[in-house]
Amino acid sequence: MLVLFARVARADSPTVPQLSYLWDGGAIPFVWGSIGAWVALDGYTPPRTTPLMFSADEGGAQAPSWQVPGWTVCASGGVLGAAMVLGGDDSRWYHAKGLAESMLTSAAAAGALKVTFGRHRPQWDSETNRDADRRSFPSGHATEAFAIATYASGYLRLHVFDAYREPGTWPIYELATYALLYGGATAIAAERVAHYQHHLSDVAAGAALGTASSALFFLYQERRYRNSAAREIGPQVWPTITAERASVNLGWTW
DSSP: OTTTTOOOOOTTSOSSOOGGGGTTTTHIIIIIHHHHHHHHHHHHOOOOSSOSSSOTTOOOOOOOSOOOOHHHHHHHHHHHHHHHHHHTOTTHHHHHHHHHHHHHHHHHHHHHHHHHHOOOOTTOOTTTOOGGGGOOSSOHHHHHHHHHHHHHHHHHHHHTGGGTSOTTOOOHHHHHHHHHHHHHHHHHHHHHHHTTSSOHHHHHHHHHHHHHHHHHHHHHHHHHHHHHHHSOOEEEEEEEEOSSOEEEEEEEEO
8 A cells, every 4th residue: 555655756845744734724623623523422422312214113133243343444544644645745745634634524424413313223222222323324434434435546546546547548457446445445334234233325325425525625635735736936026116115025935
């Protein structure tokens, strides 16, 4: 993965972001705000006691002996972010932030939908009636898996494979990579259904949420990167003329 993302950085490409990186580019609402919302929703907000728009009779399946833990999906996002940064492309800091914004915002949105709808998981038990078993819609695993696959695909398309393919073409190795990314995300979603953690519509909704989130944040950060790259870098000279005096100003942009 790290080799796949490796690119040669420009000499003027920043190696470490400035302090403002912690709050610019939508970081306040989409990173810090989403973290706060997700913690509040997942840890302190109980879901509805009666499902909204879903049957209260859903449930009763046997709990599985094992399941894919959620942290493994999040760790995959961390690996992707690290690969972007270590790869050295000029856009790396923009898209590392965009990936974080996508994953955190979609997680917060999924958490809000879970407590709003209160849908029973397939393994919901009326006797225990656990809060966790009333958070079925949508699937958080599917949301994050498809968010990662979508962001990785966009980044690979514009900032990795573009160095190796002819303009306007779709080489087989590139298509195979996208197929593997989405195949992995689909496998995670399928595991959630097979192990009675989610209904099919839960993972479908999560896949749509994660895909849409990453598509939007990727376009947002790509635009920020391109606008930044288009700025003129170097010495600037501009005149100032008023009724009282005329002057020449010198400056430097970077």
